[in-house]
Amino acid sequence: MADYLVPDWADAALVLIDVQRDFVDGPAAVPGTREAIPAMTAAVAEFRRLGRPVVHIVRSYRPGESDVDLLRRAAVEAGDAVVAPGTPGAEIPPDLLPGPVEFDWDSLRFGAVQQIGAAEYVVYKPRWSAFFRTPLDSLLGDHDVSTVVVAGCNLPNCPRATLFDASELDYRTVLISDATSQVTPARLADLESIGVQLRTADEVVAALAGDELLGSAETLWVELLERVDGDLDRAGGCGDWTVRQLVDHVAGGAQRYAILLDGGSAADTAATRGVDYIGADAVGSFWEQEHRLREAAEHADLSALVDHRAGRRTGASLMHLRLLELTLHSKDLADALGVEWTPPAELVAHLLDVGTPIIEDLRALGLFGPALPAASDHPADRLLAVAGRGA
Numbered sequence: 001m002a003d004y005l006v007p008d009w010a011d012a013a014l015v016l017i018d019v020q021r022d023f024v025d026g027p028a029a030v031p032g033t034r035e036a037i038p039a040m041t042a043a044v045a046e047f048r049r050l051g052r053p054v055v056h057i058v059r060s061y062r063p064g065e066s067d068v069d070l071l072r073r074a075a076v077e078a079g080d081a082v083v084a085p086g087t088p089g090a091e092i093p094p095d096l097l098p099g100p101v102e103f104d105w106d107s108l109r110f111g112a113v114q115q116i117g118a119a120e121y122v123v124y125k126p127r128w129s130a131f132f133r134t135p136l137d138s139l140l141g142d143h144d145v146s147t148v149v150v151a152g153c154n155l156p157n158c159p160r161a162t163l164f165d166a167s168e169l170d171y172r173t174v175l176i177s178d179a180t181s182q183v184t185p186a187r188l189a190d191l192e193s194i195g196v197q198l199r200t201a202d203e204v205v206a207a208l209a210g211d212e213l214l215g216s217a218e219t220l221w222v223e224l225l226e227r228v229d230g231d232l233d234r235a236g237g238c239g240d241w242t243v244r245q246l247v248d249h250v251a252g253g254a255q256r257y258a259i260l261l262d263g264g265s266a267a268d269t270a271a272t273r274g275v276d277y278i279g280a281d282a283v284g285s286f287w288e289q290e291h292r293l294r295e296a297a298e299h300a301d302l303s304a305l306v307d308h309r310a311g312r313r314t315g316a317s318l319m320h321l322r323l324l325e326l327t328l329h330s331k332d333l334a335d336a337l338g339v340e341w342t343p344p345a346e347l348v349a350h351l352l353d354v355g356t357p358i359i360e361d362l363r364a365l366g367l368f369g370p371a372l373p374a375a376s377d378h379p380a381d382r383l384l385a386v387a388g389r390g391a
Contacts, residue, residue: 003295003299004172005172005195005197006172006197006294006295006298006299007147007149007172007174007197007207007298008146008147008172009147009207009208009211010211010215011144011145011146011147012047012052012145012146012147012148012149012174012208013047013052013053013054013055013140013143013145013147013148013149014043014044014047014052014053014054014055014149014151015055015057015130015136015148015149015150015151015152015162016040016044016054016055016056016057016096016151016152017057017130017150017151017152017153017154017158017159017162018057018058018059018152018153018154018158019033019037019040019056019092019093019096019152019153020058020059020083020089020090020091020092020093020153021088021089021090021091021092021093022082022083022089022090023083023153023154024037024093024153026082026089027082027089028082028083030153030154030181030182031181031182032181032182032183033153033154033181035181036151036178036179036180036181037093037095037096039151039176039178039179039200039201040096040151040152040176040179040201041095041096042179042201042202042205043149043151043176043179043201043204043205044096046204046205046208046209047149047208048098048117048119048120050208050212051118051119052119052208053119053120053121053139053140053143053145054117054119054120054121055120055121055122055123055130055136055139055140056092056096056097056116056120056121056122056123057123057124057125057130057134057136057152057158057162058083058090058092058103058108058122058123058124058125059083059090059124059125060083060084060085060090060105060108060109060124061076061080061081061082061083061084062076062084062085063076063079063080063081063084064076064077064079065077067126068126069126069127069128085103085105085106085109086105090103090105091103092122097116098116098117098120099116099117101116101122103122105124108122108123108124109124111124111133111134111135112135113135113139119143121139123135123136123139125158127161128157128158128161128162129158129161129162129164129165130158130161130162130165131162131165131166131169132161132165137169140171145171146171146172147171147172147173147174148162148163148166148171148172148173148174149174149175149176149204150162150163150166150173150174150175150176150180151175151176151179151180151201152179152180152181153180153181153182154181154182155175155180155181155182155183155184155187156182156187159175159180160187160190160191163175163191163194163196164194167194167195167196172197173191173194173195173196173197174196174197174198174199174204175188175191175196175197175198175199176199176200176201176204177198177199177200178200178201179201207298210319212346213323213346213347213350214294214319214322214323216343216344216346216347217322217323217326217327217330217347218290218326220326220327220330220343220344220347221250221286221326221329221330221333222283222286222287224330224333224334224337224339225247225282225283225286225333226283227337227339228243228247228282228333228337231243232244232247232278234336235336236332236333236336237331237332237333237334237335237336238329238332241332243333243336244278246329246332246333246336247277247278247282247286247333248274248275248276248277248278249329250286250325250326250329251277251278251282251285251286251289251290252272252273252275252277252289253322253325254286254289254290254292254293254322255269255272255289255292255293256269256272257293257296257318257319257321257322258289258292258293258295258296259272260306260307260308260315260318261293261296261297261299261300261306261315261318262296262299262300264307265307266307266308266309269309277289293322297315297319300315301315302314302315302316302319303315303316306318308321310361310362310365310367311361311365317358320351320354320355320358321358323347323350323351323355324351324355324358324359324387327343327347327348327351327383328384328387328389330343331343331384331389341380343380343383345379348379348380348383349379351383352379352382352383352386355383355386356386359386359387363388368387368388369388370388371385371386371387371388372384372385372388372389372390373385375390
């Protein structure tokens with residue numbers, strides 16, 4: 001059964017709500033907002049690094065105007081200058097911006113999107129929700145966003161309204177709890193009741209980074225899998241396995257790991273071995289099992305131990321093992337196909353750092369052969385050598 005609440009980090013956008021100087025430490029400061037800025041900054045930096053959309057939602061009240069939420073209308077009509085366009089108090093703290101920004105308040109207030117980075121924007125909202133009378137939904141659609149990650153100022157007001165509207169629009173929703181001010185247990189429970197996923201900034205950063213690496217490994221495998229023709233009984237490049245056995249092992253591995261992350265035992269995975277996962281669509285079958293693993297990982301406590309056949313290990317270690325499995329078996333498949341193996345540099349660097357101790361642990365159990373001399377100093381050759389594979 002599909003889980004429509006699980007964040008899809010590959011298609012996520014960060015929406016920062018009302019983080020403006022007047023609300024941080026100005027005349028309308030909301031308690032806790034300044035303290036939440038380091039967590040906001042960490043989240044923004046990771047979204048920005050990955051080129052994922054970041055949308056800064058802002059308020060702007062012209063003293064004397066009436067197009068204001070009813071709560072503040074009388075004060076603004078009387079000349080209140082909180083977050084007034086063109087004033088320092090309306091600006092976003094520089095720690096959250098990619099560089100100096102000259103805000104185009106006139107265009108913003110007429111519904112324009114101001115781009116301030118490669119995938120970074122400013123959007124004006126006239127009321128509580130970032131979706132009400134704004135181009136936000138259209139902007140997110142332009143980036144094929146499926147998951148809205150919210151942080152910012154004053155949870156019970158604008159962040160909450162935005163999350164409810166995002167859910168109404170069928171976005172998967174996440175709140176970064178430590179990057180949002182005015183958070184209480186009751187307010188978080190209110191959001192959880194409609195399916196909002198609660199994460200800390202560290203958890204979001206880790207999920208984004210892990211998703212990037214897993215996506216790289218999955219793509220490496222699938223691009224080779226798509227090149228497999230009808231001859232599935234040729235040598236598979238891994239011991240005496242055929243290509244069929246190699247492909248079944250990789251797809252089945254995702255199912256096995258999902259079972260373990262869901263709390264199953266190593267014995268529970270026995271039925272997944274020897275299964276034909278190829279059927280009429282090897283690529284589709286792989287993604288079916290891989291998506292199941294991703295959902296299990298998103299729900300699991302990855303610091304908890306799982307009952308792997310090679311000994312109990314954390315869920316995080318299991319996911320690193322999956323990266324190794326996809327990456328090394330992609331080399332096997334490349335050899336079977338007689339094509340070049342070109343793993344992403346970031347993936348190889350990560351596996352040399354985090355994967356080497358896992359390989360040594362499994363080698364002691366007889367699951368990896370002896371390490372070999374590296375064919376060169378190239379990181380990919382070094383990884384193969386550690387894993388006991390030739391270049």
